Amino acid sequence: MDKKLGLGALISLVIGSMVGAGVFSLPQNIAAHASAGAVALGWAITGIGMICLALVYQNLSMRRPDLDGGIFSYAKAGFGDFVGFNAAWGYWLCQLLANVSYAIVVFSALSYFFDTPDNVIFGDGNTPVAITLASLLIWSVHALVLRGIQVAALVNIVTTIAKMVPLIVFCVAVLLAFNMETFTLDIWGQGNTELGSVMDQVKSTMKVTLWVFIGIEGAVVVSARARHRKDVGRATVLALLGALALYVMVTLFSLGVMNQPQLAALKNPSTAMILEAVVGPWGAWLINIGLVISVMGALLSWTVLAAEVPYIAGKTGVFPAWFAKENKNGSPQVSLWCSTCLVQAFLIIIYFQSSTYLALVNIATSAALVPYVFSGAYGLKLALQGTTYEHQPHQRKRDLLLALVATVYGCWLVYAAGVEYLLLVALLYSPGIFIYWKARQHHGLRSLNRLERGMTAALLGCAVLAFYKVMDGTIPLH
Numbered sequence: 251m252d253k254k255l256g257l258g259a260l261i262s263l264v265i266g267s268m269v270g271a272g273v274f275s276l277p278q279n280i281a282a283h284a285s286a287g288a289v290a291l292g293w294a295i296t297g298i299g300m301i302c303l304a305l306v307y308q309n310l311s312m313r314r315p316d317l318d319g320g321i322f323s324y325a326k327a328g329f330g331d332f333v334g335f336n337a338a339w340g341y342w343l344c345q346l347l348a349n350v351s352y353a354i355v356v357f358s359a360l361s362y363f364f365d366t367p368d369n370v371i372f373g374d375g376n377t378p379v380a381i382t383l384a385s386l387l388i389w390s391v392h393a394l395v396l397r398g399i400q401v402a403a404l405v406n407i408v409t410t411i412a413k414m415v416p417l418i419v420f421c422v423a424v425l426l427a428f429n430m431e432t433f434t435l436d437i438w439g440q441g442n443t444e445l446g447s448v449m450d451q452v453k454s455t456m457k458v459t460l461w462v463f464i465g466i467e468g469a470v471v472v473s474a475r476a477r478h479r480k481d482v483g484r485a486t487v488l489a490l491l492g493a494l495a496l497y498v499m500v501t502l503f504s505l506g507v508m509n510q511p512q513l514a515a516l517k518n519p520s521t522a523m524i525l526e527a528v529v530g531p532w533g534a535w536l537i538n539i540g541l542v543i544s545v546m547g548a549l550l551s552w553t554v555l556a557a558e559v560p561y562i563a564g565k566t567g568v569f570p571a572w573f574a575k576e577n578k579n580g581s582p583q584v585s586l587w588c589s590t591c592l593v594q595a596f597l598i599i600i601y602f603q604s605s606t607y608l609a610l611v612n613i614a615t616s617a618a619l620v621p622y623v624f625s626g627a628y629g630l631k632l633a634l635q636g637t638t639y640e641h642q643p644h645q646r647k648r649d650l651l652l653a654l655v656a657t658v659y660g661c662w663l664v665y666a667a668g669v670e671y672l673l674l675v676a677l678l679y680s681p682g683i684f685i686y687w688k689a690r691q692h693h694g695l696r697s698l699n700r701l702e703r704g705m706t707a708a709l710l711g712c713a714v715l716a717f718y719k720v721m722d723g724t725i726p727l728h
């Protein structure tokens with residue numbers, strides 16, 4: 251049997267991991283800080299940035315077929331071992347935190363079915379019952395993945411189809427109920443002073459819009475298993491266009507059914523509340539079920555993808571080699587065990603911090619910025635150097651432009667995320683230095699050079715500052 255992945259399988263993999271939890275809460279998450287006009291602008295910027303990033307990935311997967319396994323290989327090839335390591339570390343942590351948010355959001359969706367006002371069982375997914383069941387969930391997925399990843403691929407196809415049903419119903423129903431007057435009422439949000447300037451509003455949509463696209467690199471991560479190299483890029487671009495269309499419809503149509511303050515006040519998953527308002531109680535029911543199926547499926551795929559990071563990093567010398575150990579089913583067991591233990595630890599912290607899904611989304615998205623920015627920058631570097639373009643000068647101009655836009659978009663995201671989150675990222679990244687140092691030792695390489703020591707000192711300085719800010723509450727974790 252051919253175990254290689256074809257175009258269809260790759261597209262379903264990218265859509266399956268990209269469309270997970272985020273889309274179900276999009277209307278509220280976005281409207282919380284922005285009016286209809288600003289939302290449209292935000293999507294335009296994100297759309298252009300993401301399309302360029304996807305095309306950069308497409309291009310990199312063709313030009314550097316030797317660099318398998320993920321976006322951190324690009325950071326390493328372009329900017330050296332230390333940056334490569336940090337991209338891998340950051341990407342891994344982002345996915346683990348994101349998986350924690352998944353475990354929580356499943357139970358906050360179940361609260362729709364089980365909680366009553368005077369008997370809160372699941373609440374926001376961070377009650378004792380919810381955390382216990384969430385722990386059980388992550389360990390069951392862990393056990394499943396230890397038995398081999400074929401199951402995961404199958405479940406992914408089923409859940410990907412299943413989650414599209416409620417989302418399509420949502421789009422059609424909400425479009426039918428669309429009211430132009432609701433949409434255009436206070437379109438720039440000037441009547442609501444809390445929103446701030448249009449620029450502020452656009453900025454604050456950025457993290458939410460980035461979150462829903464995390465997973466765009468899915469096909470690149472598994473490129474070694476693709477039947478045809480070309481399909482990696484094709485799948486990335488097609489899946490992106492599909493998801494972008496879906497997200498824009500979900501957010502903009504919603505703004506024609508309820509106005510910004512009404513949407514901002516909704517409980518999440520907000521798509522459930524909106525569909526309920528349009529079609530009656532079965533709407534909320536359908537969406538909540540859809541969310542649970544979608545997120546459980548995505549959790550399984552993301553567990554595989556997250557464990558793949560230290561595994562490949564271990565193989566290529568970015569992480570210590572013991573991360574590359576496999577069990578008899580070919581699952582990366584060390585890497586998987588480390589991942590699940592960390593997720594469990596984060597779940598316990600969440601409980602004590604009473605953090606919510608949204609807080610985790612914010613943190614995880616910030617951690618993801620570094621690897622994305624460096625992939626864009628590597629595309630830019632390749633096009634500038636021009637060594638792989640000797641026979642295609644036209645291509646070079648096009649690629650230069652695409653990579654430039656992707657890089658500028660990345661820098662804009664870092665700026666829009668805000669300084670506090672950059673500090674928080676330093677806090678997350680700093681324990682990695684120890685692993686990096688271990689990895690160097692392990693592979694018999696020289697430990698940190700001058701530049702790396704400089705970067706380490708800066709990172710640690712920011713981390714200490716961040717620690718203080720978290721402690722005195724200036725950087726909120728909930």
Ligand SMILES: NC(=[NH2+])NCCC[C@H](N)C(=O)O
Nearest residue numbers: 268270271272345348462552
């Ligand atoms: N490892 C993860 N769970 N990653 C998060 C992916 C987020 C995804 N784009 C969503 O909207 O749900």
